[in-house]
Amino acid sequence: MDFNFSEEQQLLVDTVQRYVRDEYSFEARRDILKSPAGWSREKWQALAGLGLTALNVPEEHGGLGSGPVETMLVMNALGEGLVVEPFLPAAVMTPVLLTRIDDKAAAEQLLPDVASGERIVIVAHQEPQTRGEINHVATRAEKTSSGYVLDGVKNVILGGGAADELLVSARTAGRVGDTDGISIFRVDPKAAGVTVKDYGTIDGQRAADIELKKVAVPASSLVGAEGKAFAAIEAAHDQALSALCAEAVGIMKAVNATTLDYTKNRKQFGQPIARFQVLQHRMADMFLHSEQARSMSYLAAIRCVDSDAGERRRALSAAKAIVGQAGRFIAQQAVQLHGGMGMTEELMVSHYFKRLTAIDLTLGDADFHTQQFIAASNAA
Structure with a gap:
């Protein structure tokens, strides 16, 4: 198997490594960790300026349409610098989910802003009992005449405190452990009933515990087909x-x-x-x-x-x-x-x-x- 990288891939590696070396020194990282937010919006925009936030976004939505190999190369370089901005949750998980869930309206509304770095959208899926089992979803979404009401807890959500918008998984049918019956909803982290507890983790990253207490969302907040998000x-x-x-x-x-x-x-x-x-x-x-x-x-x-x-x-x-x-x-x-x-x-x-x-x-x-x-x- 050929493990040599193309000229474009090597250029991507060199660009990210140069940025980390020149702009993300140990001292710069220490200053970011000491800041109130624990991460830097300015550095995030710099990553966006390099095209990194557009990496996993399809070209029709303003992205580069790259794939896992390019993401691997970028993560190698970001790892060397211990970059603390929420690249994994916001620039890998979110665009992949929005691309695969087959919701044209949500993709058109969110992916261009994800690609440009203007909006940080975070997938809130993990729960206290998940333990790696991603089909363990206890958060419920009860259907109403005007939409849905969400109740549940999400914990250790990477980059959750930086989110401009959340993509929350909730069960609309079935029992905990079923793969069917899981849906995704767009939720404003500042909406009534949503509590976001942001904190630093042992490794300098940021995570958040998110509590949803009878959070009313409109029917239009459903992303993709109901119960088919797994x-x-x-x-x-x-x-x-x-x-x-x-x-x-x-x-x-x-x-x-x-x-x-x-x-x-x-x-x-x-x-x-x-x-x-x-x-x-x-x-x-x-x-x-x-x-x-x-x-x-x-x-x-x-x-x-x-x-x-x-x-x-x-x-x-x-x-x-x-x-x-x-x-x-x-x-x-x-x-x-x-x-x-x-x-x-x-x-x-x-x-x-x-x-x-x-x-x-x-x-x-x-x-x-x-x-x-x-x-x-x-x-x-």
Whole structure:
């Protein structure tokens, strides 16, 4: 299989890496984290100016019409810089869901603004008991004469506090755990009955818990056919898994480079500790883990849109499990090689450690996806 990138793809990589290197330094990121919002609208507009928010938006709606491979390349570069703006939820999950849900009116109204970066639209799907099972939707949408009334709780919604508009999943029919009966509704985060609790997560990202108490929405807020949103949610979820794996690979690359540089400069017994054979073995193992994770990330990007559901599930779960294990190993080794300094806020390696830990836990951890892989293999 040819893993060489096209000239356009390489140009995309170079552009994002240059932006991260020149505009998203460790100090700049620290200042953003200290700001009241915890992320920067200015940086978001800069990403939009590079065309990144348009990456997954179809051309007919003002986007670039790119796919998972281009998203993988962008996430690699954003991972190296630990960019905290809500790229994954707003520029990957949302346009994929709106493209797959087959609602021309919603796509025409939302996707051009998503592509331009003018509006941040966030999918609010995860709930307290989801635990990686995306068909676990307990939030209810009761039909009324004028529309629907939503009741439920969504939690740890990535980028939820930055949302100009929410795409909320709710059950219009069936029981919790059914794939049928799940619908998507457009909800104003400032609407009566909606409470958004925004907070920072351990890795410097932002998330929100969203409570909906008898939130009345008009019938026009329904996106797509009633009760038929699961396939679109699954598509957004699968491409988000691929993107997360890619981000982790970018972080691993940065961790390995940072650790190698540190061991070349840190001296013990009159010589750089990089000369100690036992530490060379550790760094070789870190490199091997990162290369294996990279290969699985490529597989995830290729397979995340596979029409064969079983093949897609096996590839994505295998990738997420292996990337999670590799990230944990590399991060732990990096901190040990840095010594006590590796745990301090002043060193980037501690921030890499936290983000890799969070990525493993996002959308199902390594253990969960190992079980998913087994289940998908048994069903084949």
